[in-house]
Amino acid sequence: MPGITREEVAHLGRLSRLELKDEELDHFAEQLDVIIGAVARVSEVAGEDVPPTSHALPLTNVMRPDEVRPSLTAAEALSGAPAQEQQRFKVPQILGED
Template identity: 95%
Template sequence: MPGITREEVAHLGRLSRLELKDEELDHFASQLDEIIGAVARVSEVAGEDVPPTSHPLPLTNVMRPDVVRPGLTPAQALSGAPAQEQQRFKVPQILGED
C-alpha cells in the first residue's frame, strides 16, 4: 500500500478548512499512514466467521426492569420547601422582570 503523501494531507487540510504548515504535513502524513496500516491489519485478522460486535462481552440489556411505583403527592414533595405558591416551589426572582 503506498503511503499517504503530503499533497493528500494538504488536500484533507483544505477540506477540513485547516491551515497546515510544511512540518505538519510531513508529521500528519506519517501519522495517517500508521493509522491506515493499523486498520488494514485489523481488517486482515477479522475473518468472515467473526461477527461484528459493539462490546467484547456478550451482554444484553443489563438494566433492571421498569416497575411502576407511586410517586410523591404535591403536598409530600413541597413539605420541605421553605416557600411555596400554587402547589409549586417558590424561589427568589433572579432576572429582575416577570
Template identity: 90%
Template sequence: MPGITREEVAHLGRLSRLELKDEELDHFAGQLDAIIGAVARVAEVAGEDVPPTSHPLPLTNVMRPDVVRPSLTPRQALSGAPAQEQQRFKVPQILGED
C-alpha cells in the same frame, strides 16, 4: 499501498479549517499513513466466519423491569424547596435568557 501525500493532508486540513505548517504536513502524513495501514491490517484479519461483537464478554441486561409505584405528589416533592413556581423548583437564572 501508496502512502498519504502532503497534498492529501493539506486538503484534509482545508476541509477541517486547520492551518497546517509545512513540517506539520509531513508529520501528519506519516501518522495518517500509519493509522490507515493499521486499519487495513485489522480488516485483513477479520474474516467472514467471525461474528461481529460489541464486547468480548457476553453481557446480559441487569436492569429491573419498570413497575408503576406510588410516588410523591408535586406538593410533597416541593415541600422542602426554597422556591417554587407552577409546581416546579425555581432556581436562579444563569444563562441570561428569558
C-alpha cells in the same frame, strides 16, 4: 501499500477548513499512515469465521421493568425546597434569558 502523501493531508485540511503548516503536513502524514496501517492489520485478522461484533463480550439489558410504584406527592417533594413556583422547583436564572 503506499503511504499517505503531504498533498492528501493538505487536501483533507482544506476539506476540514484547517490551515496546516508545512511541518504539520509531514507530521500528520506520518501519523495518518500509521493509523491506516493499523486499520489494515485489523482487517487482516478478521476472517470469514469471525462474526462482526460491537463488543468483545455479549451484553444483556439490565434495566428493570417500567412499573408504576408509590412515590412522593408534589407537595411532599417541594416541602424542603427553598423556592417553588407553580408546583415546580424555582432555581436562579443562569442564561440571562427571560
